[in-house]
Amino acid sequence: MTRASRVTRWVAFGLMAALTLLFGLFAAGYAFEDPGGWQAVGMTMVVVAPLVLLTFVAYRWPQAAAWLLAAGTVLVAVVAVIDAAGQQRGALLEEFGPVVAVNVLMLGLPMAMLGLHRPLVAALLIGGTALAVYLPSLPFVLQHGISLGASVSWSSSVLVVPFLVIAAVFGLAALLNRGEAARKPPAPLAPQPPVRAGV
Numbered sequence: 683m684t685r686a687s688r689v690t691r692w693v694a695f696g697l698m699a700a701l702t703l704l705f706g707l708f709a710a711g712y713a714f715e716d717p718g719g720w721q722a723v724g725m726t727m728v729v730v731a732p733l734v735l736l737t738f739v740a741y742r743w744p745q746a747a748a749w750l751l752a753a754g755t756v757l758v759a760v761v762a763v764i765d766a767a768g769q770q771r772g773a774l775l776e777e778f779g780p781v782v783a784v785n786v787l788m789l790g791l792p793m794a795m796l797g798l799h800r801p802l803v804a805a806l807l808i809g810g811t812a813l814a815v816y817l818p819s820l821p822f823v824l825q826h827g828i829s830l831g832a833s834v835s836w837s838s839s840v841l842v843v844p845f846l847v848i849a850a851v852f853g854l855a856a857l858l859n860r861g862e863a864a865r866k867p868p869a870p871l872a873p874q875p876p877v878r879a880g881v
Contacts, residue, residue: 684858684859686858687801687855687856687858687859688855690801690851690852690854690855690858691797691798691801691852691855692798693851694794694797694801694804694848694851694852694855695794695795695797695798697844697847697848697851698790698791698793698794698808698848699791699794701790701841701844701848702733702787702790702791705783705787705840705841706729706730706787709729709783709784709787710722710726713725713726714726729784729787729788732788733787733788733791733792736750736751736754736788736789736791736792737791737792737795739792740792740793740795740796740799741795744796744799744800747792747795747796748796748800748803748807751789751792751793751796751807752807754785754788754789754811755789755807755810755811755814756814757785758782758785758786758789758811758814758815759814759815759818761782761785762782762814762815762816762817762818762819763818765782765818765819766818766819766821766822782815782839783839783840783841786811786812786815786841786845787841789807789811790808790811790841790845790848793807793808793811794808794848794852797852797855801852801853801855801856801859802852802853802856804849804852805849805850805852805853805856806849808845808846808848808849808852809845809846809849809850809853811845812841812842812843812845812846812849815839815841815842816833816834816839816842819833819836819839
């Protein structure tokens with residue numbers, strides 16, 4: 683791993699960690715405001731426990747984490763499709779809060795942890811998650827002439843732009859690493875032992 687690639691990976695990880703902390707505190711604040719009490723504690727733990735577990739798996743077993751997080755991306759896509767359908771027929775998930783954004787938040791930090799080992803895989807997963815969240819609502823956006831800025835400020839899609847930025851940083855880290863590997867001269871071949879002539 684090159685120094686530039688290593689630094690870029692940690693920058694992307696830091697951005698995702700800061701985003702997770704800020705948005706997590708924001709979401710938890712709403713939970714403790716309504717419904718509040720032990721119910722809010724339970725709702726917070728439902729998000730924090732999988733986030734910590736998936737982050738540990740990404741740190742300890744990156745290959746297994748890649749498959750788990752890919753499955754999580756598919757799940758987020760399904761929830762996003764349901765949420766987009768709700769935009770057409772009265773929000774189906776609105777009474778449960780920002781379900782899509784919270785599910786995306788749960789995957790972000792584990793994907794960033796994976797990116798410290800496999801930046802290209804992380805870039806694809808993080809970018810794919812952002813697109814999986816936004817694309818189902820695109821027909822609604824186009825049909826009603828909603829601006830791009832307004833459409834990415836909804837509670838379900840507020841993480842789309844930050845995720846795309848972080849995915850681009852991880853993609854840059856992968857390119858830096860690949861470019862340096864391509865410029866590195868091949869390792870010299872080990873000298874072969876001389877062949878003895880038969881007697």
